[in-house]
Every structure is written in structure tokens, then in C-alpha cells.
Amino acid sequence: MAVNRLIEKMEQEVILQVRDLQYAYSDEKMALKGVDLDIRQGERIAVMGSNGAGKSTFFLNINGVLQSEHGEIFYRGQKMTKKTMNDLRKNVGIVFQDADSQIIASTVQSEVSFGPMNLKLSRNDVRDRVDEALSYMNLTDFRHRPPHYLSGGEKKRVSIADIIAMHPEIIIFDEPTAALDPVNADMLEEVLEKMAQEGKTIMISTHDVDFAYRWAERVVVFCDGKIIADDAPLAVFSNETVIRQANLKRPMMLDIFETMREKGLVKDDRSYPKNVEEFKYCI
Amino acid sequence: MERIVQILLITAAVLMIIQGFLHRRKHEKDHSHSSFGHKHDGSVFSIDFYAYASRLRTWSPKYKAVFSMVCLLCCIICDNIYVSCAVILLMAYITVVMGGLPFRRYLSLMTIPLVFLFFGCVAIAIGFSGSPSGDFNLHLGFFYVYTSKESLWETLELITKALGAVSSMYMLTLSTPASEIIAVLRGIHMPKLLVELMNMIYRYIFLLMDTQCRMKNAAVSRLGYCDFKTSCVSFGQIASNLLVVSLKKGNAYYHALEARCYDGELRFLEEEKTVSAMQTAGALLSVSLLLCIWRLTV
Numbered sequence: 001m002a003v004n005r006l007i008e009k010m011e012q013e014v015i016l017q018v019r020d021l022q023y024a025y026s027d028e029k030m031a032l033k034g035v036d037l038d039i040r041q042g043e044r045i046a047v048m049g050s051n052g053a054g055k056s057t058f059f060l061n062i063n064g065v066l067q068s069e070h071g072e073i074f075y076r077g078q079k080m081t082k083k084t085m086n087d088l089r090k091n092v093g094i095v096f097q098d099a100d101s102q103i104i105a106s107t108v109q110s111e112v113s114f115g116p117m118n119l120k121l122s123r124n125d126v127r128d129r130v131d132e133a134l135s136y137m138n139l140t141d142f143r144h145r146p147p148h149y150l151s152g153g154e155k156k157r158v159s160i161a162d163i164i165a166m167h168p169e170i171i172i173f174d175e176p177t178a179a180l181d182p183v184n185a186d187m188l189e190e191v192l193e194k195m196a197q198e199g200k201t202i203m204i205s206t207h208d209v210d211f212a213y214r215w216a217e218r219v220v221v222f223c224d225g226k227i228i229a230d231d232a233p234l235a236v237f238s239n240e241t242v243i244r245q246a247n248l249k250r251p252m253m254l255d256i257f258e259t260m261r262e263k264g265l266v267k268d269d270r271s272y273p274k275n276v277e278e279f280k281y282c283i
Numbered sequence: 284m285e286r287i288v289q290i291l292l293i294t295a296a297v298l299m300i301i302q303g304f305l306h307r308r309k310h311e312k313d314h315s316h317s318s319f320g321h322k323h324d325g326s327v328f329s330i331d332f333y334a335y336a337s338r339l340r341t342w343s344p345k346y347k348a349v350f351s352m353v354c355l356l357c358c359i360i361c362d363n364i365y366v367s368c369a370v371i372l373l374m375a376y377i378t379v380v381m382g383g384l385p386f387r388r389y390l391s392l393m394t395i396p397l398v399f400l401f402f403g404c405v406a407i408a409i410g411f412s413g414s415p416s417g418d419f420n421l422h423l424g425f426f427y428v429y430t431s432k433e434s435l436w437e438t439l440e441l442i443t444k445a446l447g448a449v450s451s452m453y454m455l456t457l458s459t460p461a462s463e464i465i466a467v468l469r470g471i472h473m474p475k476l477l478v479e480l481m482n483m484i485y486r487y488i489f490l491l492m493d494t495q496c497r498m499k500n501a502a503v504s505r506l507g508y509c510d511f512k513t514s515c516v517s518f519g520q521i522a523s524n525l526l527v528v529s530l531k532k533g534n535a536y537y538h539a540l541e542a543r544c545y546d547g548e549l550r551f552l553e554e555e556k557t558v559s560a561m562q563t564a565g566a567l568l569s570v571s572l573l574l575c576i577w578r579l580t581v
């Protein structure tokens with residue numbers, strides 16, 4: 001069944017195509033060394049890889065903030081040039097790792113309105129989008145608060161609402177759980193689930209293998225500026241070479257399941273469980 | 284006539300203090316403003332905090348700005364001690380009773396300008412001379428410090444005028460968050476560059492304070508502030524570090540702006556707050572009251 005879904009997804013329209021993208025901040029060292037990737041409508045992609053592997057650099061490139069001489073990006077089949085970079089910015093939204101470096105306005109409402117205002121929408125449309133994004137992130141009560149009186153989790157929610165209000169086709173989260181407590185991390189996962197239900201295309205960079213295993217349908221592994229694996233989670237996490245090369249750990253669920261299978265505690269023909277609920281069915 | 288105005292002003296002052304006190308008691312009981320924030324220290328930041336907590340925040344910032352400017356001008360143009368006192372009382376009433384700022388906090392904020400005024404005015408009120416002169420004098424060894432009734436009265440007039448002006452500005456700043464004041468400035472066509480800079484600086488002051496605070500705590504926890512010399516060294520290191528961190532972060536901020544289609548101009552949605560008929564009536568009434576006091580006592 002999983003294979004069927006994958007095939008279904010393969011037939012979905014490709015939104016973004018990246019071909020041989022290279023990027024260097026300075027002359028000596030390349031941050032991206034030739035990256036190829038297709039992003040299709042409605043995919044949930046987890047991006048993994050150690051610090052400095054080039055994940056954030058890649059995101060900034062496909063959003064059009066960083067522009068590389070070498071490599072091509074196609075948005076819905078159209079090649080992006082300097083002139084059309086704003087199309088990328090409109091359609092690919094990034095929730096930055098550090099909410100504080102994303103938030104610029106002095107109230108939550110004006111902060112969330114910043115993106116829509118830049119899209120040159122009418123006042124009423126901006127207002128509607130702000131209302132919608134605030135209620136989506138449960139922030140309506142915080143509307144007039146200044147960001148410096150918000151907690152870390154609340155700031156994160158504001159930075160997500162920022163992007164939701166712009167209605168991008170692809171939403172990228174750069175290490176969203178890095179600075180969150182467990183409650184806020186759960187909240188975030190709920191929001192992600194909700195977005196996925198609505199068919200949004202989501203890409204998340206994370207170091208949490210368990211999360212990637214249970215949430216993603218596709219895992220992309222970066223290592224030293226290159227993509228070394230791009231497959232379904234099970235395939236990626238079963239690949240010893242990739243795991244070793246990218247310094248990843250194996251998801252707990254996978255280990256437990258395989259140990260139990262070795263001991264004959266589950267039937268072999270069952271498919272791999274993604275979460276605790278599915279796991280309960282297996283035994 | 285002067286007597287009547289004097290009595291009226293004193294009664295108003297007493298009533299206000301009583302009401303403010305009662306209000307504070309009530310306020311402490313329901314504790315409604317502890318809903319957010321915990322930063323009561325540092326005067327600039329507490330002003331920012333009070334502005335957000337004020338009940339006058341729902342009022343139109345333009346209205347508040349115009350009203351406080353008019354009152355300030357009344358103080359300066361009328362140049363009359365009764366008008367000034369009336370403005371001081373009126374502004375205190377608006378800020379404390381209507382805005383819900385604790386009276387004690389208002390007083391402690393007022394002491395900042397008061398101290399400056401006091402030292403400034405001492406110089407005006409007193410004089411030195413070799414021989415006794417003026418209405419009151421004090422013999423200090425080989426010279427006299429003297430003052431006269433007139434110069435005392437003049438000083439009092441000056442102090443009240445300045446205090447009236449300061450409290451008008453306090454009324455605005457203690458009830459209007461900086462972002463709204465900046466929006467008003469944008470409305471009167473202040474240069475765009477200045478307005479955007481103010482916006483950014485306002486936001487980043489808090490980030491910088493936060494970073495500084497964290498660095499300082501980290502230094503304190505490693506005994507970086509144990510004596511004067513170490514403190515100086517640590518302070519210097521934190522300051523230079525802060526510069527490096529800000530330069531680095533500047534890049535990240537710019538990326539985040541660009542990612543949301545920033546094209547060189549910061550645009551935000553600003554709410555339009557309307558002015559009610561009551562508020563207009565209140566402002567007109569207060570200003571005409573001030574003018575009446577002026578006519579009666581000139």
C-alpha cells in the first residue's frame with residue numbers, strides 16, 4: 001500500500017526542480033556541491049544531515065534569497081532567472097531556525113502582515129490573511145502584543161504564522177524543534193499534521209530521526225554539500241552506509257521492531273510500523 | 284477669582300490622589316495586569332511595558348498625540364502657573380486613573396524629570412552676594428546666599444510649566460506603544476528612512492538587551508564580575524562580542540527579510556483606531572477648561 005501511495009505521489013505535478021545547484025559563500029569552500037532534487041505537490045520531506053552539511057544554504061537558494069551562478073531551478077517547469085526570483089520567494093516560504101532573527105515588526109499583527117503587504121495585496125485581503133494565519137496558529141489573543149514579551153514557543157508560532165499568511169506552495173521549516181520544549185514541539189507536530197492533511201507541500205530539516213521516520217514520506221540526506229540519499233524513510237534508515245556517512249542514528253521504532261522480529265515476536269510479513277499505534281497492531 | 288481657582292485645583296489634587304489610591308487597591312486585588320511580562324526594572328523598558336498594559340491603548344494614537352501636544356502648547360503659551368498645575372493634574376488623572384498605571388509607578392517615573400528640574404531651578408532661584416540682600420538670605424561665612432519672593436515665584440512657575448509639558452509627553456508615551464507613535468510619525472510624513480530606522484532600532488534594542496543579558500549572566504557565573512578590574516575587562520569583552528554578534532546577525536535578518544519579498548520598504552498593516560464622540564468631547568472640554576483658567580487668572 002505504501003508503494004501504491006509512493007507511485008501516486010510520483011505522478012503528482014512537480015513544483016520545484018533543482019538541477020546541479022552549486023553555491024559557495026566564499027571562494028575557498030563550496031557549501032553546495034551540485035544538488036539535484038524534485039519536489040512534488042503534497043510531499044512531506046524530511047531533510048537530514050549534520051551541522052554545516054548545507055541544508056540552510058540549500059533552502060535559501062530555493063527561496064531565491066541566495067542566487068547561484070551555477071545550477072538551475074525550475075518552478076513549475078519555468079527556469080528561474082534574476083528577474084523571476086520573486087516568484088520563488090512568493091511560492092516557497094521559509095520558517096527560519098531562529099524566530100528572533102525572522103521577526104522584525106513590533107506587534108504580532110504587523111509582523112504577520114509584513115509578507116502579505118509585500119505581495120501588494122489590498123488592505124482587506126491583508127487583513128483577512130492575517131486573521132486566518134493568526135487563528136491557524138492560535139495567536140488571535142496575542143495580536144497586539146510586542147514580540148519581546150512573548151515566550152520562545154509563542155515566537156515560533158508567530159514565525160510560522162508569518163509564512164502561512166503568504167500562502168506559499170511549499171513551506172520549509174529549518175530545524176523547527178531546535179529551541180522548543182516538549183509541549184511546544186508537540187504543538188508543532190500537530191500543526192504539521194494539520195498542514196499535511198490539507199495537502200500542503202512541506203519540507204523540514206531536523207536532527208530528530210524518530211520524528212523523521214514517523215512523519216515523513218521521503219527523507220533527503222545531505223552530507224558535505226551533496227545529497228547522499230533520497231528515498232522513503234524505511235529505505236534510508238535501513239541503509240548502513242548512509243547512516244554511517246551522515247552520522248545519523250537509527251530510529252528507535254525501527255530497532256525495536258527488528259529486534260522483536262528476530263526473536264520471533266512479530267510476524268515477518270507485517271509492514272514496518274511508523275508509530276506506536278501501528279506498532280500495537282503488529283504484536 | 285484667583286482664590287477660587289486655587290481652591291479648585293487643590294481639591295482636584297486631593298480627590299485624584301484619593302481616587303488613585305482606591306483604584307490601586309482594587310487593582311492589586313484583581314491583579315489583572317500580571318497577564319504578561321515580568322520586566323519591571325530599567326526605566327526605558329518599564330515605560331514600554333506600561334504602554335502595552337495601559338487601558339488607553341485602545342484610543343487612537345493620533346488623538347492622544349494631538350491632545351498631548353495641545354496641552355503641552357497650552358502650558359508653554361499661557362505661561363500661567365494655574366494652567367500648568369491644571370495640566371499636571373489632568374495628565375496624571377488620565378494616565379493613572381483612566382490608564383490604570385499604578386500611582387506609585389507614576390510618581391517614581393516623575394522623579395526622573397523632577398530631579399533635573401530641581402537642580403536646574405536652584406540655580407535660578409538663589410544668588411550669591413557679599414552683603415545681605417533679597418527677601419531671605421543665609422549667611423555662610425564670608426558671603427550670603429539670598430533669594431527673593433519674586434524669584435521663588437518665578438521658579439515655581441518655571442517648574443510647573445516644565446512639569447506640565449513633561450506630564451503631557453508622559454501621558455502619550457505611557458499609553459501608546461512605540462510602534463504606534465512611529466506610525467503617527469509616518470502619518471505626518473516624517474522621512475521614510477527615519478521612520479524605518481526607528482522601527483528597526485526599537486525591535487533590535489530588545490534583542491540586543493537580551494543577548495547582552497545572557498552574555499553578562501554567563502560571565503557572572505564564571506566570576507567575571509568578582510571585582511572592579513575583572514568587571515571592566517568582562518564588560519569590554521561583552522561589548523566587543525556584542526558588536527561581532529550583531530554584525531553576524533545582520534546577515535541573517537536581511538535573509539529573513541528578503542525571503543518574504545522585502546523590496547526596500549517596510550510595510551506593515553496598521554490598525555485604524557477611531558475616535559469616539561466622548562473622546563472628542565472630553566478633549567474639547569479639557570482644553571476649554573484650561574483656557575477658562577487662563578482667562579480667570581490672567
Ligand SMILES: Nc1ncnc2c1ncn2[C@@H]1O[C@H](COP(=O)(O)OP(=O)(O)O)[C@@H](O)[C@H]1O
Pocket residue numbers: 025026031049050051052053054055056057058534
Ligand atoms: N553566512 C555564511 N557565510 C559564510 N559561510 C557560511 C554562511 N552560512 C553557512 N556557511 C557555511 O556553509 C556551510 C553550510 O552551512 P549551512 O547551510 O548553514 O548548514 P546546515 O544548515 O546544514 O547546518 C557550512 O560550512 C557553513 O560554515
Ligand SMILES: [Mg+2]
Pocket residue numbers: 055056057097174175
Ligand atoms: Mg542550518
